[in-house]
């Protein structure tokens with residue numbers, strides 16, 4: 001029940017947000033809606049070094065199948081993949097195929113993606129996640 005109420009509250013907030021942005025586009029852009037490009041490239045070498053230099057425990061704290069976080073073997077595989085084969089630039093390039101924007105709402109910069117459907121009768125869909133700042 002909480003999840004449904006939470007979802008409805010978020011959709012309501014999201015719908016208000018979109019209406020506000022629509023109104024903003026017909027005035028002088030009071031929300032400072034600005035095109036945005038994902039670009040974390042400068043921080044990737046440091047992040048990679050942190051992941052590479054992170055020492056994982058020799059033995060898992062919880063048994064395999066526990067609901068207490070990620071399994072140690074999976075974490076080891078991810079660590080190796082992130083350091084050796086993961087290509088951030090490709091991921092970033094794919095993300096940037098979408099139309100990203102930022103808007104300033106009550107002093108907070110809000111990042112969003114706005115993609116229009118090719119279907120003329122498409123039902124608008126708003127996908128939101130988490131709380132602001134995560």
Ligand SMILES: *[C@@H]1O[C@H](CO)[C@@H](O)[C@H](O)[C@H]1NC(C)=O
Nearest residue numbers: 037038039040041042092096
């Ligand atoms: C990201 O920023 C770097 C400079 O830090 C620049 O060289 C690169 O072209 C930028 N990439 C994109 C996708 O904007």
